Amino acid sequence: MPTCLVFIATSVDGFIARPDGGLDWLKRVERDGEDYGFQKFFDSIDTIVIGRGTYDVTRAFETWPYLGKRCVVMTHRPTTPRVNEEFFAGTPAELLSTLEGRVYVDGGNVISQFLATGLIEQMTISQIPIVLGEGLPLFKAPGEHPLTLVESRAFPSGLVQTTWRLTART
Amino acid sequence: MPTCLVFIATSVDGFIARPDGGLDWLKRVERDGEDYGFQKFFDSIDTIVIGRGTYDVTRAFETWPYLGKRCVVMTHRPTTPRVNEEFFAGTPAELLSTLEGRVYVDGGNVISQFLATGLIEQMTISQIPIVLGEGLPLFKAPGEHPLTLVESRAFPSGLVQTTWRLTART
Numbered sequence: 001m002p003t004c005l006v007f008i009a010t011s012v013d014g015f016i017a018r019p020d021g022g023l024d025w026l027k028r029v030e031r032d033g034e035d036y037g038f039q040k041f042f043d044s045i046d047t048i049v050i051g052r053g054t055y056d057v058t059r060a061f062e063t064w065p066y067l068g069k070r071c072v073v074m075t076h077r078p079t080t081p082r083v084n085e086e087f088f089a090g091t092p093a094e095l096l097s098t099l100e101g102r103v104y105v106d107g108g109n110v111i112s113q114f115l116a117t118g119l120i121e122q123m124t125i126s127q128i129p130i131v132l133g134e135g136l137p138l139f140k141a142p143g144e145h146p147l148t149l150v151e152s153r154a155f156p157s158g159l160v161q162t163t164w165r166l167t168a169r170t
Numbered sequence: 171m172p173t174c175l176v177f178i179a180t181s182v183d184g185f186i187a188r189p190d191g192g193l194d195w196l197k198r199v200e201r202d203g204e205d206y207g208f209q210k211f212f213d214s215i216d217t218i219v220i221g222r223g224t225y226d227v228t229r230a231f232e233t234w235p236y237l238g239k240r241c242v243v244m245t246h247r248p249t250t251p252r253v254n255e256e257f258f259a260g261t262p263a264e265l266l267s268t269l270e271g272r273v274y275v276d277g278g279n280v281i282s283q284f285l286a287t288g289l290i291e292q293m294t295i296s297q298i299p300i301v302l303g304e305g306l307p308l309f310k311a312p313g314e315h316p317l318t319l320v321e322s323r324a325f326p327s328g329l330v331q332t333t334w335r336l337t338a339r340t
Binding site: 125129151159 | 297304
């Protein structure tokens with residue numbers, strides 16, 4: 001059984017993007033030489049699973065951000081891969097039965113779907129020092145999940161990064 | 171001009187209560203001799219401002235929780251005070267022009283109203299280690315507000331308490 005992990009930034013009011021998908025507010029915490037542990041996390045994972053919304057955003061990036069990793073897009077509308085991405089139209093549990101190792105689950109819809117089916121083991125949430133007031137929420141009716149605190153750390157930029165383990169899985 | 175402060179607990183998905191107002195999930199972090207700084211904070215304030223929703227809950231408590239403090243309830247439906255609480259039907263700005271010192275603003279609706287009008291100076295948010303999945307949100311369209319991190323602290327129970335200052339006010 002693979003290990004599913006979340007590593008995501010949210011506003012203090014829990015949004016992962018503005019209503020139009022805008023991420024400009026992440027600039028508040030951009031600092032030279034500080035990636036808040038992202039590269040170390042990314043190096044540790046084998047596969048990334050994203051939804052169609054995240055895919056359409058990242059597909060348009062100048063550089064394909066998931067280079068060197070297996071990438072699965074959960075969608076019912078497969079398209080032509082840009083690099084090596086695969087398209088999967090089944091359930092999270094069906095997908096996981098085909099995967100091994102450490103799986104990075106990204107994007108609001110996919111994260112909530114995986115959470116709802118109890119498939120997330122650990123979540124690292126970086127709070128950016130801003131209230132956005134509106135946007136795309138990280139959590140969309142994922143059900144109730146007790147958590148265990150693994151670690152919390154504040155950075156000089158004001159970013160507060162907290163790692164939670166899903167208690168039921170321990 | 172008084173100083174408006176927020177001191178509140180939320181789930182990791184940003185709810186301050188279950189859909190029916192239930193607060194049973196706060197028990198996850200109940201520990202003997204640990205109040206997460208609440209009494210110290212409460213002792214430091216002069217006035218508490220709450221909305222009708224919070225009032226109807228606290229009015230039913232066996233012990234009136236705001237003893238020794240001036241208490242203003244923002245409501246258009248005044249009722250008979252239980253202790254010394256006052257009822258106010260105007261705007262947050264109108265209310266503040268009648269107050270002095272440190273004001274504890276509590277309850278989702280009132281906090282968001284005060285935030286929206288730029289009247290909150292500092293917020294201490296205690297994240298309880300649970301995703302509730304549904305409930306009454308802390309933030310209800312309060313507009314965009316850049317924050318400055320004042321302090322963040324993790325407790326052995328897993329509660330993560332973070333204090334933010336509203337950047338515009340500094």
